[in-house]
Amino acid sequence: MSEKVRAKVKDLLDSGRIKGFLGLRQADGHLGPHLFTDGRELDALAVGDLKRPGDTRYPLNKQLLTLMRCDPDDSFGVLVRGCDERGLKTLITWNQVDPAKVVAVGIACPPELAAACECLKPYPDEFVDGGKVEGSTFASVATVDALDLHSRLTHWLHEFSKCVKCYGCRDICPMCFCKECSLEQEDLIHTGDLPPENPIFHLTRAVHMAGRCIDCGLCNEACPADIPLRTLYKKVAEIIAQEFDYRPGYVEPGEKPPLNILGEAPEH
Amino acid sequence: MTTKRVAVMKELLSFTGIEPDRLRLEWVSAAEGPKFAQAISEFTSRIKTLGPSRLKVAA
Ligand code: SF4
Ligand code: SF4
Numbered sequence: 223m224s225e226k227v228r229a230k231v232k233d234l235l236d237s238g239r240i241k242g243f244l245g246l247r248q249a250d251g252h253l254g255p256h257l258f259t260d261g262r263e264l265d266a267l268a269v270g271d272l273k274r275p276g277d278t279r280y281p282l283n284k285q286l287l288t289l290m291r292c293d294p295d296d297s298f299g300v301l302v303r304g305c306d307e308r309g310l311k312t313l314i315t316w317n318q319v320d321p322a323k324v325v326a327v328g329i330a331c332p333p334e335l336a337a338a339c340e341c342l343k344p345y346p347d348e349f350v351d352g353g354k355v356e357g358s359t360f361a362s363v364a365t366v367d368a369l370d371l372h373s374r375l376t377h378w379l380h381e382f383s384k385c386v387k388c389y390g391c392r393d394i395c396p397m398c399f400c401k402e403c404s405l406e407q408e409d410l411i412h413t414g415d416l417p418p419e420n421p422i423f424h425l426t427r428a429v430h431m432a433g434r435c436i437d438c439g440l441c442n443e444a445c446p447a448d449i450p451l452r453t454l455y456k457k458v459a460e461i462i463a464q465e466f467d468y469r470p471g472y473v474e475p476g477e478k479p480p481l482n483i484l485g486e487a488p489e490h
Numbered sequence: 491m492t493t494k495r496v497a498v499m500k501e502l503l504s505f506t507g508i509e510p511d512r513l514r515l516e517w518v519s520a521a522e523g524p525k526f527a528q529a530i531s532e533f534t535s536r537i538k539t540l541g542p543s544r545l546k547v548a549a
Contacts, residue, residue, distance in 0.1 A: 375508060379545075458502060
């Protein structure tokens with residue numbers, strides 16, 4: 223699906239609208255992030271369909287942040303799926319990205335990916351390629367909700383006990399941009415201990431992602447222990463949506479998350 | 491702010507299988523001794539009814 227994306231990026235680069243485009247590039251059989259600065263090198267531009275459609279994703283927004291911090295005066299383009307666009311909007315809300323300096327080039331996700339992600343909106347507001355697929359509900363959350371309290375605890379304690387505390391979930395997260403991380407605060411987490419205190423480590427991260435996680439699922443993909451982190455954060459998102467009618471990435475950029483402002487308390 | 495956070499926390503606890511009643515938020519000023527005593531006795535009796543947490547038992 224990269225032809226239309228290439229054409230769009232070529233326009234942006236050739237016209238000088240952007241200094242570089244952050245996308246994916248195929249090299250030696252692998253896909254990885256790459257900053258394209260020359261319209262002539264776009265043959266190598268990929269959108270992440272290595273073996274299956276959309277099987278390779280990267281937290282490009284995270285690299286964008288680094289890039290913009292190093293080079294705050296220039297404008298950059300970035301490849302976005304639905305989740306990345308939610309991320310971009312959220313980073314704007316948190317004053318991490320200057321919207322005037324970013325041009326998003328959107329692609330809509332294929333049905334397989336959208337279904338696997340249980341994505342509510344598997345397409346950005348505007349996209350140059352791909353087709354609109356209906357969003358799905360959070361079946362994985364419903365499965366845990368259906369358990370009784372006792373089985374839920376058994377389930378999560380088992381899952382969390384697999385954690386090797388590599389911090390991979392945090393490191394890959396495009397919404398983790400804090401200079402000081404809660405997961406390294408001695409008062410909350412014993413930083414030297416292995417395994418991490420169960421379930422404190424994971425609940426700390428879950429609470430910290432409330433109003434911020436845009437449900438990209440990269441943490442879940444990165445976790446070497448296969449902990450269903452996405453299900454946990456999907457639930458957090460559901461709680462925030464129910465209590466405060468707020469969903470990060472689905473609200474207009476600039477609309478502050480409920481746990482960061484005063485305002486109406488939940489009714490019960 | 492805290493009211494909001496505690497509400498979220500209670501739901502998250504319930505999702506992970508921990509009785510939300512183990513968390514309670516109450517505002518008591520230094521001048522409200524009886525209110526404090528009452529809140530604490532209510533809380534302790536609630537916790538006693540719930541019994542030891544499985545987290546404690548597991549540890
Ligand atoms: S799904 Fe995971 S990686 Fe993505 S924003 Fe949420 S916490 Fe971060
Ligand atoms: S990525 Fe997985 S193993 Fe690593 S710290 Fe996060 S939850 Fe634990």
